[in-house]
Amino acid sequence: MNFQRQKIALETIVRKEVGRFTRIWAQTLLPPLINQSLYFIIFGGFIGSQISEIKGISYMSYIIPGLIMMGIISNSFANVVSSFFSSKFMHNVEEMIVASVSNEVILLGYTFGGMLRGLLVGLLILGMSLFFVPFTIAHPLYFVAFAVLTALLFALAGFLNALFAKKFDDISIFQTFILTPLTYFGGVFYSIDHLPPFWQTISKFNPILYMVDGFRYGFYGINDLNPAFGLLFLLLCCIVLTLLNLHMMKKGYGLKT
Amino acid sequence: MHAIEIHQLRKTYATGVEALKGVDLTVESGDFYALLGANGAGKTTLLGTLVGLVNRSSGSEKVFGKEVLDYPEETKHSIGLVPQEFNFNIFEKVENIVVTQAGYYGVPRKQALARTEKLLKDLELWDKRNSTAMHLSGGMKRRLLIARALVHNPRLLILDEPTAGVDVELRHSMWAYLRELNKQGTTILLTTHNLEEAEQLCKKVAIIQNGQIIKQGSMRSLLQEMSESIYQVTFKQKPEKLKLKGFKAEATEDPHSWNVAVGQEQTLSALFEAVKAEDLTIVELNTKGNRLEQLYLNLLDS
The missing domain is CATH 3.40.50.300 (P-loop containing nucleotide triphosphate hydrolases)
Structure with a gap:
C-alpha cells in the first residue's frame, strides 16, 4: 500500500464530506440546533422549572449532556448513511473503487466526515446551552472520550447501514425504528434510578444509556452506571463495527457485483 | 509488453x-x-x-x-x-x-x-x-x-x-x-x-x-477475411437489367442504383471496365454499409 497516495485519498474524502455538510448547512447544522433549543425551552424551561433537582443539579442542567449526545448520535449517523448511500445510488462510489483507494481509507474517510459533523453539532449545542444555564466540566477526559467514541460508533453504524441499504427507505428504517426510540429511552430526560427495578434492568441493555450516562459523568461527575465500563463497552462496539464494515467491503457487499 | x-x-x-x-x-x-x-x-x-x-x-x-x-x-x-x-x-x-x-x-x-x-x-x-x-x-x-x-x-x-x-x-x-x-x-x-x-x-x-x-x-x-464488399453504384441511366461481366448485381428501389458485389480477388478497375462495356456512366459509388459491420453480422450469423 502506498502510504502517501492513501493519505491524499483520505484527505480528499474528508474534504469532500466536510464540504458537503457545510455547503448544505441549512439542512445539516441548523435543524439540530433548532430542535435542541426547543427541548431546552420546553423541557428545561417550562416543564423543568416544576421538576425537583436530580442528584443535586437542576433539571435544565441535567438534560444538557443528553441533548448534546442526541445531536452527536443522530448527526454522525445521518451524515455517513446519507452521503455513502447517495454515492452508491448515483454510482459515484465507483470513482473510489476504480481508483486505488483502499477499503480502510474509504471507511476512515466517511467515518471521519460523520464524526466531524456530529462533534460540530455537539459543540454548537454546547455553546447554545450556555444561554440557558452556566456549567463547568468535571472530568474533561471522560467528556471528550465519550463524545468522540460515540460519534465514531454511530458514524461506523451509519456506514454499515449504507452498505446494506438498497433503497432510500432502508436508510430511514434504522433511524426511525431503532435509533430514535433507543435515544429517548437512553436516559436523556431522566435518571434510571427513578424507574422501577424491572425497567432499570431492561434499560441496562440499551447501549445509548451508557453513552449518555458516561457523558453526563464527564460533565457533572454524577452517574447511574460505571463510566469506565461504559467507555470500554463503546470501544469494543467500535472495534466490532470496524471489523464488520471491512469484512463486508472486502466481500464487495453492496459495492460490487 | x-x-x-x-x-x-x-x-x-x-x-x-x-x-x-x-x-x-x-x-x-x-x-x-x-x-x-x-x-x-x-x-x-x-x-x-x-x-x-x-x-x-x-x-x-x-x-x-x-x-x-x-x-x-x-x-x-x-x-x-x-x-x-x-x-x-x-x-x-x-x-x-x-x-x-x-x-x-x-x-x-x-x-x-x-x-x-x-x-x-x-x-x-x-x-x-x-x-x-x-x-x-x-x-x-x-x-x-x-x-x-x-x-x-x-x-x-x-x-x-x-x-x-x-x-x-x-x-x-x-x-x-x-x-x-x-x-x-x-x-x-x-x-x-x-x-x-x-x-x-x-x-x-x-x-x-x-x-x-x-x-x-x-x-x-x-x-481481409471478408469474401466480398458490396458497393452501391448509381448510374446516370436507369438500367432495367444489369449484366456486369464477372460481378453479381442486385437492383435497389432507386431505378438508377444497383448493389454490386466485388469479390476479394476482384478490383474496382475491373468493375469500371465492366460498366464501360455496358455503355453506362457511374455518377456515384458508395460502400454499402461499413465493412466491419458486414464482417460482424456475418460472424454473428455463423
Whole structure:
C-alpha cells in the first residue's frame, strides 16, 4: 500500500464530506440546533422549572449532556448513511473503487466526515446551552472520550447501514425504528434510578444509556452506571463495527457485483 | 509488453447468469483495441472485472504484467476508466469532480488542479468548470468522463461506449483526441456499438458474443477475411437489367442504383471496365454499409 497516495485519498474524502455538510448547512447544522433549543425551552424551561433537582443539579442542567449526545448520535449517523448511500445510488462510489483507494481509507474517510459533523453539532449545542444555564466540566477526559467514541460508533453504524441499504427507505428504517426510540429511552430526560427495578434492568441493555450516562459523568461527575465500563463497552462496539464494515467491503457487499 | 492479459476469465452472477465463459484476451502495450459485441454480450462485465467493480468467478487478469487481485493498487493506478453511464455526482462542480478523482488516485492537490485545468481546456470544458455537472449537455458529460479518467495519467485507458449519444461533430473531435492520446503512448481499449468508430480508430479488434471471444486479431486481417464488399453504384441511366461481366448485381428501389458485389480477388478497375462495356456512366459509388459491420453480422450469423 502506498502510504502517501492513501493519505491524499483520505484527505480528499474528508474534504469532500466536510464540504458537503457545510455547503448544505441549512439542512445539516441548523435543524439540530433548532430542535435542541426547543427541548431546552420546553423541557428545561417550562416543564423543568416544576421538576425537583436530580442528584443535586437542576433539571435544565441535567438534560444538557443528553441533548448534546442526541445531536452527536443522530448527526454522525445521518451524515455517513446519507452521503455513502447517495454515492452508491448515483454510482459515484465507483470513482473510489476504480481508483486505488483502499477499503480502510474509504471507511476512515466517511467515518471521519460523520464524526466531524456530529462533534460540530455537539459543540454548537454546547455553546447554545450556555444561554440557558452556566456549567463547568468535571472530568474533561471522560467528556471528550465519550463524545468522540460515540460519534465514531454511530458514524461506523451509519456506514454499515449504507452498505446494506438498497433503497432510500432502508436508510430511514434504522433511524426511525431503532435509533430514535433507543435515544429517548437512553436516559436523556431522566435518571434510571427513578424507574422501577424491572425497567432499570431492561434499560441496562440499551447501549445509548451508557453513552449518555458516561457523558453526563464527564460533565457533572454524577452517574447511574460505571463510566469506565461504559467507555470500554463503546470501544469494543467500535472495534466490532470496524471489523464488520471491512469484512463486508472486502466481500464487495453492496459495492460490487 | 502486454497491457492486458486475460486468461480463462469466467463470471457467473448470483442470479445464475453466466456473463463470461472463459475469455482469453491479450492487448499489447500501445494498442488501440476494439472490443465489439451486442448488448449483454459481456463487454461491461469484462471491463468491470479489470477495474474491480465486478468480482470474477475464476481465471486470471494481468495489467502490465501484474495480476489485478494481487496488486490492486498498482494495476488500478495504471488504468483510467470511462464508463458507459454517467456516474459522477451531478450536484458537484465540474472542476471538483476531476480534482477529487485525482485525489482518490493520490495526486497531490496542487498537481491535481494543474492537470485538471489542462484536461478541461483540452476537452473544451474549462468555461464550464464552475457549473454543476447536472447542467452540462450529454456531449459535455461524456468529455467530463474522459477528463476524469485521464487526470492521474494512466497508461491504459478503457472506454466503454464513449460516443453513445454524441453528435457527429463532437464524435469526430473525440476521435481526434483519442488518436493523439494513443500516438503519445496510451494504450486504449474501446468497446462500442459504432462499428465505423472501431474501424476508424482501432488497430486490433475482438468480437465477444454470449460471454466468449468469437474472433480476434488485427483489423486489417479481419477485414481481409471478408469474401466480398458490396458497393452501391448509381448510374446516370436507369438500367432495367444489369449484366456486369464477372460481378453479381442486385437492383435497389432507386431505378438508377444497383448493389454490386466485388469479390476479394476482384478490383474496382475491373468493375469500371465492366460498366464501360455496358455503355453506362457511374455518377456515384458508395460502400454499402461499413465493412466491419458486414464482417460482424456475418460472424454473428455463423
